[in-house]
Amino acid sequence: MPSYKAPVDDTLFLLKDVFDFDRYGNLPRFAEAPIDVVEAVLSEAGKFAEKVLQPLNRSGDEEGCTRDSSGNVATPEGFKEAYKAYVEGGWVGLAGDPAYGGQGLPHFLAVALSEYVIAANLSFAMYPGLTNGAAAALWVHGDDALKRTYLPKMTTGEWTGTMNLTEPHCGTDLGLIKTKAVRQGDGSFAITGQKIFISAGEHDMAENIIHLVIARIEGAPAGTKGISLFLAPKFLVNADGSLGARNAVVCGSIEHKMGIHGNSTAVLNYDGAKAWLIGEENRGLNAMFVMMNAARLGVAVQGLGLSEVAYQNAAAYAKDRLQGRSLTGAKEPGKPADPIIVHPDVRRMLLEIRAFNEAARALMVWVALSADEALESPDPAAKRAADDRIGLLTPIIKGVFTDVGFANAVKAQQVLGGHGYIAQSGMEQFVRDARITMIYEGANGVQALDLVGRKLPKDGGRAVTAFFGEVSAFLAENKGDAALAPYLAPVKAALGKLQQATMWLMQNGMRNPDNAGAASHDYMHLFGLTALAFMWARIAKAVLARQAKGKSNEALDSKLALAKFFNARMLPEASAHLARLSSGAETLMALPAAAF
Numbered sequence: 402m403p404s405y406k407a408p409v410d411d412t413l414f415l416l417k418d419v420f421d422f423d424r425y426g427n428l429p430r431f432a433e434a435p436i437d438v439v440e441a442v443l444s445e446a447g448k449f450a451e452k453v454l455q456p457l458n459r460s461g462d463e464e465g466c467t468r469d470s471s472g473n474v475a476t477p478e479g480f481k482e483a484y485k486a487y488v489e490g491g492w493v494g495l496a497g498d499p500a501y502g503g504q505g506l507p508h509f510l511a512v513a514l515s516e517y518v519i520a521a522n523l524s525f526a527m528y529p530g531l532t533n534g535a536a537a538a539l540w541v542h543g544d545d546a547l548k549r550t551y552l553p554k555m556t557t558g559e560w561t562g563t564m565n566l567t568e569p570h571c572g573t574d575l576g577l578i579k580t581k582a583v584r585q586g587d588g589s590f591a592i593t594g595q596k597i598f599i600s601a602g603e604h605d606m607a608e609n610i611i612h613l614v615i616a617r618i619e620g621a622p623a624g625t626k627g628i629s630l631f632l633a634p635k636f637l638v639n640a641d642g643s644l645g646a647r648n649a650v651v652c653g654s655i656e657h658k659m660g661i662h663g664n665s666t667a668v669l670n671y672d673g674a675k676a677w678l679i680g681e682e683n684r685g686l687n688a689m690f691v692m693m694n695a696a697r698l699g700v701a702v703q704g705l706g707l708s709e710v711a712y713q714n715a716a717a718y719a720k721d722r723l724q725g726r727s728l729t730g731a732k733e734p735g736k737p738a739d740p741i742i743v744h745p746d747v748r749r750m751l752l753e754i755r756a757f758n759e760a761a762r763a764l765m766v767w768v769a770l771s772a773d774e775a776l777e778s779p780d781p782a783a784k785r786a787a788d789d790r791i792g793l794l795t796p797i798i799k800g801v802f803t804d805v806g807f808a809n810a811v812k813a814q815q816v817l818g819g820h821g822y823i824a825q826s827g828m829e830q831f832v833r834d835a836r837i838t839m840i841y842e843g844a845n846g847v848q849a850l851d852l853v854g855r856k857l858p859k860d861g862g863r864a865v866t867a868f869f870g871e872v873s874a875f876l877a878e879n880k881g882d883a884a885l886a887p888y889l890a891p892v893k894a895a896l897g898k899l900q901q902a903t904m905w906l907m908q909n910g911m912r913n914p915d916n917a918g919a920a921s922h923d924y925m926h927l928f929g930l931t932a933l934a935f936m937w938a939r940i941a942k943a944v945l946a947r948q949a950k951g952k953s954n955e956a957l958d959s960k961l962a963l964a965k966f967f968n969a970r971m972l973p974e975a976s977a978h979l980a981r982l983s984s985g986a987e988t989l990m991a992l993p994a995a996a997f
């Protein structure tokens with residue numbers, strides 16, 4: 402049976418030592434969250450994930466969700482009670498607006514918490530995750546009446562939320578949606594159409610489900626310019642806030658799928674369901690982007706969370722499993738064989754996972770702190786810079802964390818040999834659960850396109866220029882630090898390659914758009930590797946500073962070894978990415994479609 406220990410100490414080290422937590426003291430929400438409060442919240446969150454959610458992960462996978470003939474969906478045993486405890490603990494509303502019953506704590510705390518919840522039980526984590534995203538879209542774009550009616554219970558998690566974009570014939574290309582919205586005389590709309598693959602679309606964990614649905618108002622232009630966003634509750638809400646009649650939206654079926662069995666993936670049939678417009682007519686994708694961006698960061702964290710829990714279980718196994726002898730002579734001569742952790746190839750797999758996890762966690766914390774800055778900084782320049790950073794890094798971390806997260810789950814499974822393939826070990830569940838993260842919230846190929854097609858050229862390249870500037874400034878500031886020098890040189894080299902790749906895209910992507918599409922996957926991964934190397938340099942600086950004060954410990958000291966491993970054995974992939982992407986589109990486009 403797998404186990405999980407939330408990496409609370411690592412999150413705290415990143416906040417305090419790497420990102421200088423006090424620096425954020427000027428943000429109003431941080432007044433409520435001094436570091437001792439942060440520590441207490443994270444350690445309680447860790448315990449909840451370990452003790453309540455993780456024990457339901459395997460059973461939830463085995464039992465899955467079930468739908469009855471009336472369209473009601475039951476979640477696996479224990480999910481309902483765990484969700485009730487999660488809501489009562491205030492975890493859903495941790496960073497919610499206090500005006501609607503939230504706790505008003507900084508957003509980074511909710512992100513850090515989500516890593517633990519995801520690692521413990523991804524299927525469970527998706528219910529509150531989608532609720533937070535739906536509440537955020539309503540908070541930003543909803544009118545006062547809608548907010549008053551729905552936000553309080555969504556903020557606390559008493560009602561859950563969903564995101565309804567996908568239809569049978571379109572997932573990526575939402576301009577093709579057919580779901581219709583017909584204006585009613587009373588300011589509401591009637592929604593008709595079918596949405597598929599709706600996560601948490603129907604379940605028994607909350608008394609109401611608030612669907613955020615995109616649809617086309619009669620007479621609206623074709624394509625993405627004619628899409629509007631609506632709110633359609635499962636149960637209509639009376640003026641006094643009590644629940645009224647059942648709305649005309651039913652769960653037609655739930656999917657039988659590869660993983661995340663504890664999360665219901667519903668087909669929702671809308672048959673004139675009563676709904677209200679969120680934001681402006683025909684600007685629905687704009688409003689939905691609030692939710693999609695939050696959800697993309699959430700899915701990035703899913704990649705990291707699964708990679709972490711898979712690592713922990715593989716490392717424990719490698720220290721225990723006796724097989725063969727060390728190439729340099731027996732390490733445990735008193736035993737029939739050495740533990741497999743002595744074998745360089747087993748170490749390679751474990752270190753590749755861990756060297757990703759710890760730098761990825763740093764990148765996640767940095768982006769999460771940026772979200773707070775973007776929302777609240779009193780300094781307009783800092784606010785804009787933080788917003789630019791999030792916009793640029795969102796597709797990168799969604800694509801890279803989930804591609805690597807899945808690959809890491811497979812590597813961790815490999816460490817267990819045949820036992821990793823057997824259900825009881827739990828490793829094959831991590832692999833199955835991790836697979837979807839590369840697909841939903843925009844398949845990773847589409848994240849890469851978003852990066853090269855939209856995020857790079859946006860505002861004349863302001864965000865990417867600022868990122869290069871931040872990395873270069875760090876290198877320049879620390880130039881004279883001899884102890885840090887070995888960690889800086891690889892960052893400088895990777896940054897050079899990334900700049901070269903960016904220049905190549907500018908010169909060749911405009912000339913032939915297929916060049917941009919052909920380069921996008923490698924460019925996204927080159928960017929990700931460079932950002933992770935930058936994180937390792939920042940982590941190394943913090944560890945060296947702790948060592949200089951005599952305040953380090955074994956766990957922190959080991960980070961220097963991990964940074965060296967990353968630079969020696971993982972970062973060289975940057976050269977391959979650069980070579981591949983700058984070979985252009987020719988070899989990809991050479992064959993006619995009929996030849997495939």
Ligand SMILES: Cc1cc2nc3c(=O)[nH]c(=O)nc-3n(C[C@H](O)[C@H](O)[C@H](O)COP(=O)(O)OP(=O)(O)OC[C@H]3O[C@@H](n4cnc5c(N)ncnc54)[C@H](O)[C@@H]3O)c2cc1C
Nearest residue numbers: 564565566567571572573598599600841842843844846847
């Ligand atoms: C378990 C599960 C849960 C989900 N949850 C939700 C949910 O809660 N709400 C919701 O609305 N949807 C949800 N989805 C849908 C999911 O977001 C879509 O499946 C995903 O966006 C891809 O769309 P698609 O399946 O139609 O694939 P397609 O759009 O048909 O794409 C197929 C392939 O083509 C590639 N591709 C498509 N267009 C381009 C392009 N222009 N350039 C390059 N490559 C391209 C894609 O990257 C992909 O690899 C869920 C799906 C699953 C399986």
